[in-house]
Amino acid sequence: MKTICLGTFHAAIRRSFSFLKQTANLSEVFARHIPIPEGKGALIPICEAHVGDAGLITDLSTWRAENQSAYPTRFQVTEQGTARWLRSHLLDVEDRILFLVLDQFGNRIGHMGFSNCISNNGTMEVDNVVRGVQSGVPGLMGAALKTLLEWARTTIGADGFTLRVFSDN
Numbered sequence: 001m002k003t004i005c006l007g008t009f010h011a012a013i014r015r016s017f018s019f020l021k022q023t024a025n026l027s028e029v030f031a032r033h034i035p036i037p038e039g040k041g042a043l044i045p046i047c048e049a050h051v052g053d054a055g056l057i058t059d060l061s062t063w064r065a066e067n068q069s070a071y072p073t074r075f076q077v078t079e080q081g082t083a084r085w086l087r088s089h090l091l092d093v094e095d096r097i098l099f100l101v102l103d104q105f106g107n108r109i110g111h112m113g114f115s116n117c118i119s120n121n122g123t124m125e126v127d128n129v130v131r132g133v134q135s136g137v138p139g140l141m142g143a144a145l146k147t148l149l150e151w152a153r154t155t156i157g158a159d160g161f162t163l164r165v166f167s168d169n
Helices: 006-021 026-031 054-066 079-091 140-156
Strands: 034-036 041-045 097-103 108-115 124-131 161-163
Touching: 006 097, 006 140, 026 041, 034 140, 041 140, 054 079, 054 108, 097 124, 097 140, 108 140, 124 140
Parallel strands: 124 161
Antiparallel strands: 034 041, 041 097, 097 108, 108 124
16 A cells, blocks of 8 residues: 555545535436446435435335345334435444445446444445345446445545445354
8 A cells, every 4th residue: 555644535525525425416316426437327425415215215114124244233224314414424423435336227236335434553444235136237336345445445545445344154
């Protein structure tokens, strides 16, 4: 890993994440998408424009309930709780961002993002990689993750990534 100035790196995270998350209307959201190569789809940042999106809250709740092993929690998953989580654990957290993974037709397939990025080791943690819809283009999530990592390298200057693993099975 190359030597980076943590102050500059952290400022780039704050600036980039804030720019994407503060977007308040959907036309701006789609203008700020990250295309997945070969026309496979796009990454759309979850932002202020999504706060009142009942369909998104339902999708996130369903995906979380269906993938509980990836979300160790002591609480029952509800749409109200997911809406609160969207605000308190995503939009209001400066070093966390989540992107929707859309297929080439604009259908929501899953999500992925980064968390705990303002750290002393200068790495970005890959977070919340979930394919909520099992049908569709094979390899889309892998292509989306490669695209997201490349975006972080070129936009923020990231050179190191971590991924927490709950189980090796």
